[in-house]
Amino acid sequence: MVGFQLVNGLAGLLIVTSLLVILARRPGNSARFYALQSFVLVLIFLALAEVSDSHELYLWSASAFVTKVVLVPIIMYRAFSKLDDPKLGSGAIMPPALSVVLAALVVILCFWVVSGVALPAAAAIKPALAVSLAHFFLGLGCIVSQRNILKQVFGYCLMENGSHLTLALLAAKAPELVEVGIATDAIFAVGIMAVLGTKIFLTLHTLDARSLTTLKG
C-alpha cells in the first residue's frame, strides 16, 4: 500500500511541475522544469516497478531517464535559448492565477471521469490515473493558451508525458519496445518542431503565433 501511496503522491507532484513548465516566462526555463517533471515521472515508474514487480518498468525508467530527463530537455534548451522575442513577453493569454484555477478544475473533472473506470488494475492508483489524464489536458491547455510557438512544443511534451503515465499505470508489463517507440517518436517530434520553430524565427523574426496568419480561409 505504501508503494501505491508513493505513486499517487508523486503523481500529484507532476501537476505542480506541469504548472511550472506552463507558467515559466522563458522557454529555456520551461525546458529545465520539463526535465524536473520527467525526473518525477521516472521516479513514478520506479515506484510502480517495485509495487507491481515489473521488470519492464525498470527498463522504461532507464530509457525514460535518457530520453525525457536528458535528451529532450537538452534539445529544447539548446534550440530555444537562442531564440528570444522580447515583444512577446511570456506569451500567455491569461493571468497565471487563472491558469492555476483552470488546472485545478481540469484535475477535479478528471478525478470524476476516472471514478467510473472499473478495471481491477486501476483500483489502487485511481488518483494517479486521474492525474495522468489531467496532465494530458493540461498539455492541450498549454498549447491553446500560449502565443509563443516554442511554449506550444512543451504543451505537446506534457500531453505525451500524460499518455506515458497512463500506459505505465494501466499496463505495467507492456513490452519495452513499446516505450522505446513512444520515446523515440517524442525525440524526433521535438527535434523537428525545434528546427521549424528556428526557421520561422529566422524568417519572420518573431515567435508570436498571431503572426502566422498569412494563410486564411
Next chain:
Amino acid sequence: MVSSNLPLLILCGPLAVAALIFLLPRGSSPRCFEFAHLVSISFVLVLSIMIVGQVIDGNQLTAFGDWLYVDALGAVFLMVIGVVGFLTGLYSIGYIRHDLASGALDAGKMKIYYGFFSLFLFTMLLAASSNNIVMMWVAVEATTLGSAFLVGVYGQKSSLEAAWKYVIICTVGVAFGLYGTVLAYANGSDVLGNSRDAILWTTLAAHATSLDPMLAKLSFVFVLIGFGTKAGLFPMHAWLPDAHSEAPSPISALLSGVLLKCALLVIIRYYAITVRAVGPEFPQLLVLILGSLSIIVAAPLFFIQQDLKRKLAYSSIEHIGLIAVGLGLGGPLGVGAALLHTINHSLAKALLFCGAGNVMMKFGTRDLGSVKGLMRVAPVSGLLLMAGALALAGFPPFNVFVSEFLIFVAGLKAGYFWLMLVCALFFTITVAGLIQIVANSVLGKSPATMATGDVGWRPILPMAILLLLVLTMGVAVPQPVSRLLQSATAIVLSDSSSVAIAAPWQEPFSTTPQPDNKKAKPLALATGTPSHTETNP
C-alpha cells in the same frame, strides 16, 4: 495467416533509399537522386502488387513476430500507397526539374525532397501494415514528421507557416490517438491477462467482446479525435488546407490521396474493434456525425476559394467526410462503398493535384482569377485537368460516380433519406465549383501574352495513367478489386454477409474466389436486403 518476408521487404526498400539519398553529397548529380527515387517508388509499386496479389488469393501475410500484418483491409490501403505513390513519384521528376530550373528549389532542397519522399512512403506503408497498435500510432505520428519538411520545402513565409500548423495540429491531434491506443491496450491487457499479445490488433479484435465497454468507447472517442485530425475530419481539419496548398503539387497529391487514407485506416481498425466490443450503434453514430459535418462545412468553403489547390484541399475534407458517412451508415453496403470511395478519391484527387501542378508550371500561380484557358495554351494538361474535375464532380463514366452512388444507395437503404438529401445538396455546390474551374480555367480565354506549349511528357505520362485508372474503375470495378473490398468489409464488420462492390451497370459476378459460392447482386441494382453469401476474409 502466412508468414512472409514481403511486408518487411516493402518497408526496407524506401527506408534504405531515403538513407542513401540523405548520405549522398549535396553536390551529386540530380540524376543520381532521381534514379534512387525511381528505384524506391518502383520497388514499392512492385511489392505492393505482389502483396495484394497474395491477399486476393486468400492469404493474410504476417512478419516480424506478427507485428506486421496485411489482410484484405490493409491490402486495399497498400495498393493505394503503391499506385498513387508511384505515379506521384513519377510526376515529381518533371515537376522538381521545373522547380530547379525556375529557382524555386536548389540542389539541397531537391535532396531533401527526394529523401523525405521515400521516408514518407515508408511511414505510410508502416501505418498500413502494422498489427501492433502502438507501432501503428508511431507510424502515423512519423508520417507527420516525415512530411513536415516536404510541406515547408520552399522555405517561404507561407510554407513555413503551413508546416508549423501541420506539425503542431497533427502532433497534438495524434497525441489523442496515443491516449486512445494506450486505453485500448490497457483494456486488452487487463482482460486478456497477456501484455504481449494485447498489443496486437488481431488479438484485440478477436477478443473484443471481452473488453470493458466503457473503456472501449472512451478509446474510440480518443482515436477518432486523434486520427480524425490526421484524416482531415471536421472540426480537426484546420491544418489541411494550408498544408495541401503550400506543399509541392505531387506532395499535395500524396497527402490528399494517400496520407488521409492511412489515418482513416487506423480509425477503421478501431471501428472494427468497437463494433465487436459495444455493437455498431456507438461508433457508427460518431463517424456519421463527423462525416456529415465535414461535408456540410467543406462544400461552401470549397466553393468560395480562389486558390486552386486550397479549393482541392477543401474537396478532400468533403470526400473524407463522405467516406466517414459510408462507414457511419454501416452494413456491407455502406462500408464496402466507403472503401471503394477511398480508392476512387485517391486516384481522382491525385490526378487533379497533378493537374494543379501543371497549372503552376504553366501560369506560375494558383489563383483562379489569373488561370484562364489552360486548354488553349496547354491542351493535354487542360484535357487532363478537365477530366479530373469532371471525375471529382461525380459524373459518369468516371470512378467517383460509382462509389458516391453506392454510398447514397446505402444511405437510402439504411433509412437516412434526409441526411442523404442534405449531402447531395452540398455535393451539388461542389459540382458547381468544379464546373467553374472547367468553364473558366480550362476552357476560358487564355491571356494574350501566354505562350502556347504543354509542360512536357514527364508530368503528362503519370497523369494519363491516373486518368486511365479513373476511367477503368468508373466503367467497371475490376473483379479482383471488388473481391478484395468485400473481404475487407467482412473484416471491418466481422460479418459474413456481403454484396458485390460494382458499378450499377456491371454484370454480377461471384463474390468470393470459391467456385461454389452463390453469385451476389451488384450493390446498386440490389433491392431489399443485401444478398448474403459466404465470404472468406
